[in-house]
Every structure is written in C-alpha cells, then in structure tokens.
Amino acid sequence: GESVGLHLPTLSVQEGDNSIINCAYSNSASDYFIWYKQESGKGPQFIIDIRSNMDKRQGQRVTVLLNKTVKHLSLQIAATQPGDSAVYFCAETQSNTGNQFYFGTGTSLTVIP
Amino acid sequence: GAVVSQHPSRVICKSGTSVKIECRSLDFQATTMFWYRQFPKQSLMLMATSNEGSKATYEQGVEKDKFLINHASLTLSTLTVTSAHPEDSSFYICSAGYRGSPLHFGNGTRLTVT
Numbered sequence: 001g002e003s004v005g006l007h008l009p010t011l012s013v014q015e016g017d018n019s020i021i022n023c024a025y026s027n028s029a030s031d032y033f034i035w036y037k038q039e040s041g042k043g044p045q046f047i048i049d050i051r052s053n054m055d056k057r058q059g060q061r062v063t064v065l066l067n068k069t070v071k072h073l074s075l076q077i078a079a080t081q082p083g084d085s086a087v088y089f090c091a092e093t094q095s096n097t098g099n100q101f102y103f104g105t106g107t108s109l110t111v112i113p
Numbered sequence: 114g115a116v117v118s119q120h121p122s123r124v125i126c127k128s129g130t131s132v133k134i135e136c137r138s139l140d141f142q143a144t145t146m147f148w149y150r151q152f153p154k155q156s157l158m159l160m161a162t163s164n165e166g167s168k169a170t171y172e173q174g175v176e177k178d179k180f181l182i183n184h185a186s187l188t189l190s191t192l193t194v195t196s197a198h199p200e201d202s203s204f205y206i207c208s209a210g211y212r213g214s215p216l217h218f219g220n221g222t223r224l225t226v227t
Contacts, residue, residue: 008154008155008156032213034215034216036218041220041221041223042220042221043117043119043206043208043218043219043220043221044157044206044218045218046215046217049215089156089157091216095212095213098145098162098212099145099147099210099211099212099213099214099216100147100159100162101147101159101208101216102159103149103156103157103158103159104156105156106155106156108154
C-alpha cells in the first residue's frame, strides 16, 4: 500500500466556524483525489473529488484545494454543523492503472455545539 | 447513485473457523471490487482487488491463503477469512465503482474472533 495507518489526529471546532482538514498524499503520480466522510460503524461516504488538472473545487459548504507541488490536499467545511462530526479521509489513485484508492491517515472532526 | 451492500454487518466466530463476507453491487455491474480492512481509530488499508472471472490481486503483505476472494459474477464478490484468529478481528469494508469515478462503499462487517 501507499499509506501507513496511524492513529487519527483530531480537530475540534465550534459550531458555525469553518473547518480545515489537511492531508498529505504519497504518490506523485496520483491524478484523482477524493474526500470521504466516515461515521462510526459505517463505510466511507463520498464528499467531493478533484482531478490533478485542477487546484480548487467547490461543493455545497465544502471546498477542496490541491497543491501538487507539495502533494497536499485540504478540505474546507464552511459553517460547520454538529452533523459534520465524523472522521474524514482523503484518498488517492492513479486513474490509468485501475481504480485502487489508497487512503490517508484521516482526521477526526468534533463539532462543539 | 451506486449502492453497495455488504453482509453480514456483524459476525462473531470462534478461533479456527472460517467466515464469509458478501459484497453486492445493487444497481450496477462491477467488474472490479475492492476489499479494505480498518482497525479502530485507523485508516482504511487496501487488502485486495477482486476481479470478476479471474484471480484477485492482493496488496503486499496480505496473505492470499488467509483471505480468499471470489468474484463469480458482476454483482457479487466474497471475502472468506479462513481459520480466523483473534488478530483477524477488524472492520472489513468492500467497495466498487467505475474506473475514474469515486468508489462506493458498503457499510462494513465487524468481525470479532473469540
């Protein structure tokens, strides 16, 4: 695999504030990236994706930034809500070699009401 | 959107027995499915790529004889944990998706080996 599982870093934010979650990816040949949200006891849910020909993509309340130079992704969540509390993972893949996605370490987000 | 169903959601078995986990793509045909393993408070680790009609491709360090994968149809892949031991206790998650598109995940199987 391309990522090593480590214990999750944590982030706590006040409800209504913006959250920024960061991810460093490992393969410079990766060209497609996804942010997933995982709630306890469930599988990951798709949030937003970005391809390597872009450096920013916006969704509803979420924005993903990609910096290929330093192999860094970030997920920005605007006006964070209690329902956003979960673990967030970035995942990377080389789209021309199959659909294997490799996951980053993850960040546990807790929203304080 | 694509739906992936995984069964069972929880299983408890005794050491030395084998456990089969099923993964189904409900509304699309998946020539490829993926099996992940997740320990508590850790990330998802890709175990293997399940290929319809052919052998699975395993990630480095994953024992092929321990984790048997069968992908007999375009909508079903199974993972069998053979001769399970307590260290095999984990959360196993399958996924499927079209190439170049997001993977869709099942809700996982919590395996506990006693």
